[in-house]
Amino acid sequence: MTTSDVPALQEPAPTPVSVPPVSPAWHPPLIWRFLLRLARVVVPAFCRLRISGEIPAELRGRPYILACNHIGNFDPIALTGVFGRLGVAPRILATGGLFRAPFVGKVLGRCGHLQVDRGRATVVDALDTAVDAIADGAVVAGYPEGRITLDPGVWPERARTGMARLALITRAPVIPVSMWGAHEVTPWHGFGAMAWRPLVSLVRRPVVHVRFGAPVELSDLSVDGPRHALQASNRIMAAITDGLRPLRTTEPGLPRYVDPTRPVSTARTFPRG
Numbered sequence: 127m128t129t130s131d132v133p134a135l136q137e138p139a140p141t142p143v144s145v146p147p148v149s150p151a152w153h154p155p156l157i158w159r160f161l162l163r164l165a166r167v168v169v170p171a172f173c174r175l176r177i178s179g180e181i182p183a184e185l186r187g188r189p190y191i192l193a194c195n196h197i198g199n200f201d202p203i204a205l206t207g208v209f210g211r212l213g214v215a216p217r218i219l220a221t222g223g224l225f226r227a228p229f230v231g232k233v234l235g236r237c238g239h240l241q242v243d244r245g246r247a248t249v250v251d252a253l254d255t256a257v258d259a260i261a262d263g264a265v266v267a268g269y270p271e272g273r274i275t276l277d278p279g280v281w282p283e284r285a286r287t288g289m290a291r292l293a294l295i296t297r298a299p300v301i302p303v304s305m306w307g308a309h310e311v312t313p314w315h316g317f318g319a320m321a322w323r324p325l326v327s328l329v330r331r332p333v334v335h336v337r338f339g340a341p342v343e344l345s346d347l348s349v350d351g352p353r354h355a356l357q358a359s360n361r362i363m364a365a366i367t368d369g370l371r372p373l374r375t376t377e378p379g380l381p382r383y384v385d386p387t388r389p390v391s392t393a394r395t396f397p398r399g
Contacts, residue, residue: 151187152264154215158237162210169207172200172311172327177208179338179369181301189260190299192216192267193289193342195282195366196274198309198385200334205267205305208336217259219252219268219289238264242288244272253288253295260296267303270362276391280309280381282367283394290358294349299341300362304369307334309381314388332383335373339365363396 154162169175181190192214194205202218209216222243225231234241240259242252259266270285277283293300310332313319342365347354374381 152217152238152259152262155236155238157233158215161233161237162206162215164210165203165206166210169204170331172324172331173204173307173334174331175204175207175211176333176335177211177337178335181212181214181338182299182341185299185301189263189296190265190301190341191260191289191293191296192265192301192303193270193362193366194267194303195305195370196269196271197280197305198274198312198314200308200311201269201274201305204308204311204334204336205303209267214265216265216267217256219256219266222246222248240266240268242268242272253292256292257295260292260298266292266298270359270366271394274314274388276389276393277395278390278392279379281398282363282370282396284396285359285363287355287359290344290362291349291355293342293344293362294347294355294358300344301341302339302362302365302369304337304339304366304373305335306370306373307332309385309388310383314385316387319387337369337373339369364399367396367398 194201202220218239219242220234220239222241225234225241240252240255243249256266256268268289270289271283272286272288273283275281275283289300292298310330311324311327311334313323342358342362344358344361347358349355371378376382
């Protein structure tokens with residue numbers, strides 16, 4: 127990675143945020159630290175990372191939540207490269223199917239990541255596990271939408287309320303993370319496309335933007351308040367959407383690259399204002 131791949135972070139000074147009391151620091155396992163360093167080298171081979179915004183200095187060493195939009199299968203790989211670059215080692219909320227996959231599941235478990243079994247009775251355990259992770263002093267990252275967006279324009283969808291409830295229970299600050307361009311690196315589906323598209327990316331190296339926004343204001347909401355989890359969820363997605371706009375000024379409607387393997391749906395379209 128060259129210095130031109132990651133421009134200097136130039137953003138206005140963040141607004142002071144409410145920070146949970148200092149907790150015992152969670153120490154990332156060796157394998158997770160190794161993968162973060164490896165991603166710093168591997169990810170730039172497939173894309174040109176552009177990082178903007180910042181994580182407030184007062185949150186360093188404290189638990190907080192990173193809420194990201196989900197546009198493609200390369201998202202977690204690109205974010206791992208970004209986290210490695212910034213020196214952040216979050217525990218990532220990931221779908222249970224990955225944990226049940228051979229080899230991958232064992233690696234995710236040993237890294238300390240958090241399993242979310244959507245569609246199963248055990249899905250309720252994910253929130254308690256994430257609350258415990260925050261209490262242990264870990265940073266928790268995840269996708270509020272709960273899936274790769276199916277919006278025709280690849281804009282964020284309406285989120286599920288899990289991450290919002292996590293924020294309201296723990297009072298951990300939520301940093302919105304907006305990503306654009308990762309959908310060009312790998313396809314949504316298809317064995318053939320999965321094989322050739324990354325090879326194309328090795329040559330083209332599409333630009334992948336990742337922007338960290340200001341903490342989302344949730345101090346007036348509580349976990350027990352009527353519809354407060356929904357309001358918090360909507361604020362988080364609005365912040366992610368606002369951060370996404372400047373990353374795709376030349377693609378305000380449909381994206382330049384349309385993945386033919388990705389289905390589309392407007393069932394969970396989130397209003398963009």
